Structures are given as structure tokens and as C-alpha cells.
Amino acid sequence: MATKWVYTFGNGKAEGRGEQKELLGGKGANLAEMARLGLPVPAGFTITTELCTEFYKRGKKLPGELTRQVEAALAFVEKAMSKKFGDPKDPLLLSCRSGARSSMPGMMETVLNIGLTSKTIPGIIAKTGNPRFVWDSYRRLMQMYSDVVMEKAAGIEPAEDMGVRRQLERELERVKQAKGCKNDTELTVDDLQALCEAYKQIIQRVLGKSFPDDPMEQLWGGTKAVFQSWNGKRAISYRRIEGIPGHWGTAVNVQAMVFGNMGTSSATGVAFTRNPATGENKFYGEWLINAQGEDVVAGIRTPSPLNEATRPEGNTEPSLEKAMPKVYKQLHAIRDKLDKHFRDMQDIEFTIEEGILYMLQTRTGKRTGPAAVGIAVDMVKSKLIKPEEAVMRVGAGQLDEVLHPVLDPNAEKAAKKLCTGLPAGPGGAAGQVVFTANDAVAWVQQGKQVILVREETNPEDVEGMRAALGILTARGGMTSHAALVARGWGKCCVVGAGDLHVDLAGRTIHMAGETVREGDWISLNGTRGNVYKGKLHMVPGAEDNPNFKQFMAMCDKLRKIGVRANADTPEDAAKARQFGAAGIGLFRTEHMFYGKGAEEPLFKLRKMIHAKSLDERKAALDDLFPHVKADIKATLEAMDGLPVTIRLLDPPLHEFVPQNEDERKRLAGSLGISLEELAKRADALNEVNPMMGHRGVRLGITYPEVSEMQIRAIFEAAAELIKAGRKAMPEIMIPVTCDPKELTNQKKIVERVHDEVAKKFGMKKVPYLFGTMIEIPRAALQAGKMAEVAEFFSFGTNDLTQMTFGFSRDDVGGFVPDYIKNGILPADPFQTLDQSGVGELMKIGIKRGRATRPGLKVGICGEHGGDLESVKFCHRVGMNYVSCSPYRVPIARLAAAKAAVEDTKAAKGKAGSGKKASAKKAPARKK
Ligand code: PEP
Ligand code: MG
DSSP states (O other), X not given: OOOOOEEEEETTEESSOTTOHHHHHHHHHHHHHHHHTTOOOOOEEEEOHHHXXXXXXXXXXXXXXXXXHHHHHHHHHHXXXXXXXXXXXXEEOEEEEEEESSOOTTTSOEEEEETOOTTHHHHHHHHHSOHHHHHHHHHHHHHHHIIIIIIITTTXXXXXXXXXXXXXXXXXXXXXXXXXXXXGXXXXXXXXXXXXXXXXXXXXXXXXXXXXXXXXXXXXXXXXXXXHHTTSHHHHHHHHHHTOOTTSOEEEEEEEOOOSOSSTXXXXXXXXXXXXXXXXXXXXXXXXXXXXXXXXXXTSXXXXXXXXXXXXXXOOSOOHHXXXXXXXXXXXXXXXXXXXXXXXXXXXXXXXXXXXXEEEEEEEOOOOHHHXXXXXXXXXXXXXXXXXXXXXXXXXXXXXXXXXXXXXXXXXXXXXXXXXXXXXXXXXXXXXXXOXXXXXHHHHHTTOOEEEEESSOOGGGHHHHHXXXXXXXXXXXXXXXXXXXXXXXXXXXXXXXXXXXXXXXXXXXXXXXXXXXXXOEEEEETTTTEEEESOOOEEOOOTTOHHHHHHHHHHHHHOOBEEEEEOOSHHHHHHHHHXXXXXXXXXXXXXXXXXXXXXXXXXXXXXXXXXXXXXXXXXXXXXXXXXXXXXXXXXXXXXTTSEEEEEOOOSOGGGGSOOSHHHHHHHHHHHTOOHHHHHHHHHHTOOSSGGGSSOTHHHHHXXXXXXXXXXXXXXXXXXXXXXXXXXXXEEEEEOSOOSHHHHHHHXXXXXXXXXXXXXXTTOSOOOOEEEEEEOSHXXXXXXXXXXXXXXXXXXXXXXXXXXXXXXXXXXXXGTHHHHHHTTSSSSOTTTSOOTTTHHXXXXXXXXXXXXXXXXXXXXXXXXXXXXXXXXXXXHHTTOSEEEEOXXXXXXXXXXXXXXXXXHHHHHHHHHHTTSOOOSOOOOOBOO
């Protein structure tokens, strides 16, 4: 039997169904579904996506068998519409549209009004008594067809602005000017008829071919051109960005034309079954009287609101509700039916032809983050969907949007984009450009809003970064200092914008042929990585949004894996708890030496670093001790008994050497040494490869007294809290380890100091756990032995990625984009975990670790702990928890819930396929 390539719909019937999106494309499947629901859909047929594949297989030729199937389908449409295609008296006109599996808005081609020829035009004029409408429709057909079929599909690439469509548009403009008309609607019938004649000549002249005057030739031309538009430039780029596979192909939908431009009882509109910006359960949309669909979308005329309840401020156009109450009522009933049937917000297109309503399209509507969350929660409440489905519908980016003020999407569309970088810190920000951290602080003190622009940032910029509303850097990757810090604060940040040229001395930046000076306004979209000229309007985020809270509660019920936060201050700890963190997975001790209030401890740390003898160092450490203890105590207190993983000092010491002349003098004075001697000691700390140098546990091995001071601070802080009737659960974590003996070495100090502190406070035991980061490949391979000493592992996937790939985490901005562009890497491995490389090491680490210590607690504290796909991976490999910056905690909770739902689905799928379900229900391991 011949393959079925054509599926008809109309008259309350359809050969296809809504579930057949793969075969019929989204548009075709939903048209079939609407017809089945008995909605007024103009009859038509869908040529399948399989045929598209076949078309390309045959070298862009249609199989002969298709002719028979199309003719049969055409006869069905003619019967349903009581009109004949090509009939000189009352001709049926057709549209020809694309429709892939997932929507690719505006990326492929459409041809409308197919069937208008020298023979059918007089008949349709006589029938409608509306010659103006007919000539206008013919003009539109020629414009679209010559462009889409005769030029683009024929592979003609005209010079800039010399395409046939532009030449026809220019002719229209010329006629309008000659006649002194502002709008097309002011042209007379004679003007339009003459214009059509002129169009024919232009087409002949530009393309060397006459415009086809045969309806079937037009139909086949349109069909082939739509299939060809699947491989048009726009479509290919869009597919690459959206990750849509090229082999899917598009369907072609041929449908009877209905006209919204037949006079004042005709109209056309676009609507959403719920508000796509806010999620409010109100019918929302726009319509235009006496117009065709493209007029609404093109934004040439100001559309009218659908109803009074959603009338925008200042809009005085008549609503459909008032102007055509009967049609509005019918449309509203259809809206209710579609919203319930599809169990999701729909984006619909409709046309009213002389008072009769037709539905042209329905599809799942695109929505903002707050709307996505609001609709999901509301649909669960009204039992349209289950929590499992709600959780799968909201994307990580959408959830992020809920929490951060964002650029107004309309303002963003209209703005001039200056450059694109990596989306390092979420949300949006608009501010005046400053070039130094000091300026950022000073300008903010004067009440200004600033964006700090740097070539790259380093820890000394931290005050300026804190003060600025947003941060933009030319260099750096997703785990660069700026990105890490910004995300931790939930601050908008774009890094690694390679096209940005920062001229610090001249206080200017150059990008996209523009020069931006100090004090000029720019706007950042940190969720997408875009930089715009000017001050764009912002829309606020909503942490206390009740929908958000309910949605997160749904996620928590479903997820199996715990979520903690990376937090270094009591304020961050409080924020983390507010966002639902069940503990701190990484407290980076060194962060207490950055930023406001850190001057004193930093000075003391510097003294310690520049000490020459053990005694000198010990004296400095004694001085530092109260600061470290106070800081740790405040964070333990803020977490009120929830586990806090405190990591011992990690960075190479030279990072703390003062750069500023005054600071150096003060330090030298305090140490009683000359500036030269200080410089000598600082120089001795310099390393060629500091990231692989004297850092992490290596400091503790060389200077056990540095570890001891920190460990004592941890135990005393915990003991003091417990003695005061509070709770505290510290977990001591050793960074940058690669051998179990390093752990044994440090554990000895931990045990000794524990006993001393317990004795001092009259306690039997101060509760704690002892564990290690796994961030060097060797540590993962040695995990079996490491677990003999460590009670927990935390994967530091920033360093583990760096050391597995041999890519410097601070310099990837320079080359990783090329790796992605060339298809060598699917994504930035510092952003999304490299499951096949770094992930394999993690699996080995967990397996070997748990073989030694079955109860080994395992988490992750690299930046991947807040990335959707990476969190799912952590769930699958059986981790206890993920830890990420506070603002990403909700995303991690959502990702964990999605992972659990996917697990259950996969297990059910296996059971359903007759195979024994091997995916056991994952044990509860929230911690
Ligand atoms: C890591 O390496 O993944 C980590 C969390 O530590 P840091 O980013 O501080 O090196
Ligand atoms: Mg690390």
C-alpha cells in the first residue's frame, strides 16, 4: 500500500490527531484536533513531515503518488467548503503554510490567496461585490509568491535590498506617494488594479518569468517552496540555536482561505487563553477590524483589545466584546474548550469573515517566567494537570526570571544590541558605565545606578561589584571570579563578551561600531548574555510571589536529592534558607577577607602570609583567630543546626599580597621590616602556575598551624553555640586533595583540636563530620582510600573540570566558544557538567568511595550544582545533595524534581514495555 502522505481535516472530522505532531507538525496536528472537537476550522489538508524528508531524498522532487493524494484531499476541501478550486464563478482560494514539530515562529514561508488568476478574479469580484478586496488580495499573492516561490525557492540570491519583494513594495510606496495616500486603504480600486499590472511587469523584468496564471501551478509552487524553506538560512540558524534536529522536516498545511478583510463585519485576531505575561486566568488578545492576520502581527495598525477586562491603559479602540458581542461569546466558549482540552495555555489565531468565526490555529503559548509558574500552579489547583506535569512545564530560565528584575521584553526587542557574552549572573540591569571598582562605589554613593565594566575582574574589585547593579567583562568564563561572585549575590552579570574593547585609560568601550563613554547608559540581560545601548525599562522580580512558593513546595514533594547553598556570610546564609536550602554545602573561608568590613582580618592575614618564622606566623594567626571564629559562628548560628560545610583556606596565598602602595607601607611598618624586605617576601610567594601550586591542603601540610587555627575556630564556634542552647553542625572540608595521606595528616590535627576544645568546654563531643573535596582527577581515582578517612565527599567540579580538560577556568572565554561553534564540545563544560568525562570520574569516585564506606555522604559544590542538566546527573548517580549559590537554590530544587519525575517515567516505560523494571524507586536521600 502506498504511504499515506496527506491527511484531511474540516467539517467536524479529521484523519489526523493532536498527538501526531511528529508526522503532521504542531500546526497540522492541532488543526486536526480542533476539527475533531467540532470547532469551526476552514477545511484543509496536511502533507506530512515524512514527505518533506522524501522530497529532500529525491533531490527536491515530489513523488508522483502525491498528486493523486492531493487531488483527493482537494476534492474533500471543495466539498466541505462548497466551492471549487479554479472555478471562474465562485473559486476556492487556499493558503499554504509550514508547520514543524515544534514551533519555529516566522522562520519558514507562507503563501496566501493561492488560486487567484485572470479567470477566477472576475468571478470572485462578482460573488463578493468587493473588487477592492480582490485586487488587494491578488497584490498580496503576487508579493508573497514571487518572493517565496519564484526567488527564494529558486535559489536566487539578489543583491542587498534588490529582492523582488522589496522592488514590489517600492512600487506600492511610489503609487501611494503619487496619489498622496498615507495608508494602503486609501488607494482606489483602479489604483490597485493598475498596481497588479505593474507588479506583473516587475516580476517578469526582475525574475525573467511571468507570474503563473494557473491555480494548480500556484499550489504546487507554494507546496514545494514551503518544503524548501525548511532549509532556508533563517530556519537553519533557528534550529541550531534551539537545538531542533535537521532531519525532522516540516509539514505543509493547505487550507481554505477565509478573509478578515472583507469589510466592517470581518476581522482577524491573535489571542491567548490566559495572559502570557502574568499568567492571569483571563482571555487576552488583540484584533483588527477589516484586516488580514499579517496586519496584526506586523504592528502597522494599533490593534484593539479583545475585551474590557484586559484593555491596556490608554487604548481607546473598541473591544471585540463590545463591537461583535455574539462572535465574542462564541470565541470565549472556544477559548474555554481549548484551555481545558489541551490542559495548557493556548495561543490562537482566528478570523471573522462577514460575521462568521473561523479558527486558524492553536498552539501552546510562549510565556514569561511568572506566567509559567502561575499557570502551572493554577492548573494543578483546578486538577487539569498533576504536580509531576507542572514541574516538567516550567523551565529553569523561567524560574530564574521570577526571582530577578528583568529587562522589559518589549524594550529589549526595540533596543540596539551592542554585544553578546556569557550569561553569568541572572536578571537584568540598566546603569551608567563606570570603569573601576572605586568609581562604582563613589557613583553609587552619589545615588547613581552603575554597571561596572572591566576587562576582567579580580577579588580587589569586589566592593565595586557589590555596589554596581550589573557587571560586564570582556574576558572570563562561567566560573571566572566575576561570574562566581555575581551569581552568589544574584547579581546581573555578563562575562567573556569578546567583542568588547575596554579602553580603561580613555574611559571608553568600543563594540558593534559604537563608542560608549563613562556615564553613558547601557542595559544587560544576564540571563541571556546580551548587552544593549541605553536605559531599558525593567520589570520587577517577585520572591514573595505566592505562586512561586506553592510551585517550590510541589518540587520539594517530588524530589529525592537534597539542595544546599554555597554561602560565605551570615547574610548569604539567611538568603539561602529563605530560598529553601537545607544547609550550606560550601563555606569558602577566604571570602571573609574580601569586601566591606574585611580590612582588619585581611591585614592580619597579610601579616600571617608575610611572616618569616613560625613564631611570627603563630602570633599573626592568634590575632586572626577571633575574626575567623566570629565569622564561622555567625554563619552556623544563621543556619540553626542545619549542616554547614566549612572549607579550610583554599586559594594560593599570593592572591592576598597587597598591590596598593599605602597598604604595603602599613604592612611593612607593622611587621617592622623595610618595603624591600616585604617585596622580597611577597615575591617568594609568586608561582608560575598558582592554580596548581601552593594552595588548598598543601598550605595545611606546609603550615599545619594555619589549619589548626581554622579548625579550632570551627570547634570553638560550635561549642559556644551548643553551650548557649543553640544548635550547630559543622562539617570540616579539606580542599584540593589528591591523596588519602593528605587527609590522614589533617585529620590528626582535627582530632587533637577537637579533644582540646571539648575538654575546654566540658563537652564529651562537639558534633562534626570530616570530609574532603574531590576536585582533582587523582582524588576521584583514589576515592576508595580517601573514603577510609573522609566521612563525606563534595565534588568541586570547577577545579575537577579544569584539571580533567586541562582548560584554565579563568581563560576559557577565549577559546571555548570556538569549540562550541565547531561542534567539538556541545556546551561550556564549566557551565554544564561534562557527563562523559568529568561525570565518569565522579561515578568512579562515588562507586569506589561507597564501596569502602557505604554511608558516605556525597554532594557537589561546583557551579554545576545550580545547572539543570547537571543536577539531573547528580540525581542519577545517587548523590545526597547538590549545593549552589543561594539564588540558584530554587532552580536546583526544580531540577531535582524534574530528575525524579523523569526517573519514574523511565521506570514506568520499562515496566510498560514488558521488560522487568530495573530502575528501582530511588531511596529518599534528602540531606
Ligand atoms: C570547585 O573547584 O568546584 C569549588 C567549588 O571550589 P572553588 O570554585 O572555590 O575552587
Ligand atoms: Mg576548587
